[in-house]
Amino acid sequence: MTMKTYTNTGNKDTRSGFGAGLTQLGKENDNVVALCADLTGSLKMDEFKANHPERFFQVGIAEANMIGIAAGLTIGGKVPFTGTFANFSTGRVYDQIRQSVAYSGKNVKICASHAGITLGEDGATHQILEDIGLMKMLPGMTVINTCDFNQTKAATLAIAAHEGPVYLRFGRPKVPNFTPENGTFELGKAVHLIEGSDVTIIATGHLVWEALEAAKILHDKGISAEVINIHTIKPLDEEAVVASAKKTGCVVTAEEHNFLGGLGESVARTLALHYPTPQEFVATNDTFGESGTPAQLMDKYGLNAEAIVSKARKVVARK
Template sequence: MKKYTFTEKKDTRSGFGAGMHVLGQQNPNVVALCADLVGSLKLEPFIKENPERFIQCGISEANMIGVSAGLTIGGKIPFATTFANFATGRVYDQIRQSVAYSNKNVKICASHAGLTLGEDGATHQILEDIGMMKMLPGMTVINPCDYNQTKAATIAIADHDGPVYLRFGRPVIPIFTDPDQKFEIGKAWMVNEGTDVSIIATGHMVWEAIQAGEMLEAEGINAEIINIHTIKPLDEEAILKSVEKTGCVVTAEEHNRIGGLGDSVAQVLVKNKLVPQEYVAVNDSFGESGTPAQLLEKYGLDAKHIVEAAKRAIARK
């Protein structure tokens, strides 16, 4: 298996902040909006250099979405930022009516997604956002895997015409992707080629999948690992090419198993090629307070559980 090493850990939200800093310098049409969470979204560098292109909306997320939609009419590219729970669940009607229905060029950028915001607990964790957002017609859904990829994705979505949901998080995780990568929306990244099982992961779970691949290799199992950073549009070609070779698949995501990446992959397999599939995801429940490591283990999302799922999938071939 290809070895991935790292010398630094950073949170993916800092990758978003770094990407916004670059956009502030390169694209005069980019405007940042925030619902009273500037520090949590790492927007300080952007605001310091571009105070005239920042709108503090306060704790008024619905208004932020409406203002963002209006800004697009004047040719601006609004980046509406807050926690994922507030960016989707609290304002879903406004997103549906003001952004998706009219295909406005709004970028909804959501931090603290999934379980691993940790100690804040179930009221701030959201495990349904991918499902909610991918159901909206025309909405692009992106969930990058580390600091570098989040920075690259942030810069890339400014050039994409149409609404985007960009999902990232708070915990520090290893940086293992290329700092100079070109982010291509809708194009999966082959992390490691293998022959025995396809592990298709997104977001923070990509690093867990890499660790699981190393554990499987120690047992003589050769795992193919694919990073699906873009959940919609989904790279169906990459998925089918992989499962044609391996004959079984495990999906891994920091999300409810209902409505997330696993269901999107299952639809591809039903339509094209049925193979055994195992889910590594939260099993239809809410989260709770705890450290990221504790929560990943308890809810069955860590590398050990990916290994177990891979073995189950292989046994079903």
């Protein structure tokens, strides 16, 4: 039994992938504008700002105003990208996004860094684990959570070409970069990373690399894992989820998010409707985070390859 493997071409942060994508968009599309709420460096928006000062809007520490201004800019034909931490991009401005962006059908790209527990030392006030749920519940909102630098860059380019509101979620730490450089990014399409027959691992964001590591460990134990990278949580590629569940008969979902409201719930709904299948969840367990290094936190909150392996063995036994 051989298994496809992936090479880490060097650790890089996903937020830098966003910055690289935004820089490229700035050169290619005059309608792209960027807004930031006093976190330009953290969001890697400096280069866009330097290249196009007239198209960069520093709004200060005023996220609600930022979302409203972005909505207004779309009326004049602009394609605004807002940038701040995920916590301040969602929970803090939920009503502004709901009324001025989603309900109004505005073409705003809400780009959110430092998502999840890997934000690290700043602790729970800044570590949002509820944002996917908040955003996916909004009618018409596309929700994307990318896994590495290359995919985040590709997603940034892709959402500019998509008409409609988008929530793009990425993170702070440097993580393995393994998807193709300048790869294609198809909104709403699952990416099959590894073919397998015993269990399906459906992962998003930083957990995708961990899923690949888990597949190696499982392979050594004689369990063939299929690994699917879901970058677009909404709309979910239901066809890919159901097809893989039919093939393997059990599923583990993995995400850096609360099990309530996350990818796992979307997958569970899909399976309940179309192909009821045993499923286990790698996610935070309805809890806030805390201070610590990203690696310590991923370990403590059960968000790594070992946790995926454990859930995979458990779900295989449930078949």
